[in-house]
Amino acid sequence: MFIKHLSLASFRNYQGAEIALQPGVNLLVGPNGQGKTNLVEAIRYLSTLSSHRVAGYLPLIKQDSGQAAIRAMASHADRDILVELELNRDSANKARVNKSPVPRVRDILGIVNSVTFAPEDLDIVKRDPTNRRAFIDELVVQVWPRFAGVYSDYERVLKQRNTLLKTARQTGAKGSALSTLDAWDQSLISYGSEIIAARVDLVERLRPHLFEAYQSIAIANNEPRILVKSSLLGTKIPSGWGDDDDVEDLEYIQTADRAEIEALYSDKLAAVRAKELERGITLVGPHRDDLVLMLGSLPAKGYASHGESWSYALALRLASIALLRAETRTGDPILILDDVFAELDAGRRARLAGMVAGNEQVLITAAVAEDVPSELIATVFHVKHGEVSAGDNAGEAANG
Ligand SMILES: Nc1ncnc2c1ncn2[C@@H]1O[C@H](COP(=O)(O)OP(=O)(O)OP(=O)(O)O)[C@@H](O)[C@H]1O
Ligand SMILES: [Mg+2]
Numbered sequence: 001m002f003i004k005h006l007s008l009a010s011f012r013n014y015q016g017a018e019i020a021l022q023p024g025v026n027l028l029v030g031p032n033g034q035g036k037t038n039l040v041e042a043i044r045y046l047s048t049l050s051s052h053r054v055a056g057y058l059p060l061i062k063q064d065s066g067q068a069a070i071r072a073m074a075s076h077a078d079r080d081i082l083v084e085l086e087l088n089r090d091s092a093n094k095a096r097v098n099k100s101p102v103p104r105v106r107d108i109l110g111i112v113n114s115v116t117f118a119p120e121d122l123d124i125v126k127r128d129p130t131n132r133r134a135f136i137d138e139l140v141v142q143v144w145p146r147f148a149g150v151y152s153d154y155e156r157v158l159k160q161r162n163t164l165l166k167t168a169r170q171t172g173a174k175g176s177a178l179s180t181l182d183a184w185d186q187s188l189i190s191y192g193s194e195i196i197a198a199r200v201d202l203v204e205r206l207r208p209h210l211f212e213a214y215q216s217i218a219i220a221n222n223e224p225r226i227l228v229k230s231s232l233l234g235t236k237i238p239s240g241w242g243d244d245d246d247v248e249d250l251e252y253i254q255t256a257d258r259a260e261i262e263a264l265y266s267d268k269l270a271a272v273r274a275k276e277l278e279r280g281i282t283l284v285g286p287h288r289d290d291l292v293l294m295l296g297s298l299p300a301k302g303y304a305s306h307g308e309s310w311s312y313a314l315a316l317r318l319a320s321i322a323l324l325r326a327e328t329r330t331g332d333p334i335l336i337l338d339d340v341f342a343e344l345d346a347g348r349r350a351r352l353a354g355m356v357a358g359n360e361q362v363l364i365t366a367a368v369a370e371d372v373p374s375e376l377i378a379t380v381f382h383v384k385h386g387e388v389s390a391g392d393n394a395g396e397a398a399n400g
Helices: 036-048 119-126 129-143 147-171 175-218 258-279 306-327 346-356 394-398
Strands: 002-011 014-019 024-029 067-076 079-088 094-097 114-117 224-230 290-295 334-338 361-366 379-384 387-390
Touching (some): 002 036, 014 387, 024 036, 036 067, 036 114, 036 129, 036 334, 036 361, 114 306, 119 306, 129 175, 129 306, 147 175, 147 258, 175 258, 175 306, 175 346, 290 306, 306 346
Parallel strands (some): 024 379, 114 334, 334 361
Antiparallel strands (some): 002 014, 067 079, 079 094, 224 290
């Protein structure tokens, strides 16, 4: 798929912009802080309802504006779809598809598919579990958009269950509070198991694509493999919330069978019940799980070199592209490469160029066009002070 036209209003540093994007490679060039990342962030937000830079959406609304709008004409197999998203500072966000309002904003998920690779992705390999959960969950939702609802149900139940546990801790666990807790447990187990099963299933589907992507980018004979570590299987009872050390003790879950996972979940909840009442917080479930990114026989985190970690992060995104191409009906997702060429050596630049050049639409941001391999310079846009202008021709940018 590709985006034919993008309109932004009061989005980040854009007052208003109309951009006629082209199929193939679109290169956005301009000095630092002009709005290149902001532009691609708008497309990413339309496709995942999340940003690679911030949690929440308020920073996306232009300073001193009450409302931002992103509008995109997406095209696939000669069919055009107009997707519009309105972000409001003080009221609920709204979305429209082909001019008709949709009941929930998340109903636009699955219309525009995109995969972004940015320097921040190194965090997936090197940092805490939150980054890896975000990676896998975003992909789950792109492949199976109905999961947006499952995640939001799980979060709602988790929040309410935590409130109940906190109250129980303050007032002392009594009969009625405990039976309410049992009811919440059922919903937690049901939604949580669905999420865990989807993650295991997706990791399995991603595996061949990851292998291929890593081999082509790193030209190393090292096999990348993802394992799902689950709090349902840890032997030690978790001690706290968001405490990274706990995760070390968790074990790998291999089944994607819902019933099996539900049984494990229910046993584990029973085992940690006293601890949960003592701490006032839900200690097991997908919100506590992690992915272990293996490279050969060692985890990448803590062992892989800087260059290997980069290749791993890039391979995760390239594998995501291949997976979405195989599993969705919208063909190639839009590939966004935000500021990556400046960070790659000549060999990796050339290999990356070779791998992405054939994608239906690619958006590349760079401060200077010289960092981008010349075979990727097709349509050029100059970005300055939140304004976008079309470059004269490819030769102009390539020659500086
Ligand atoms: N909500 C907002 N309202 C107004 N301006 C904003 C908002 N959010 C970000 N900006 C401005 O946008 C600019 C950053 O734009 P962006 O990140 O797109 O730069 P860039 O062109 O990608 O630069 P670089 O080459 O350094 O990556 C900053 O000057 C920032 O102050
Ligand atoms: Mg940028």
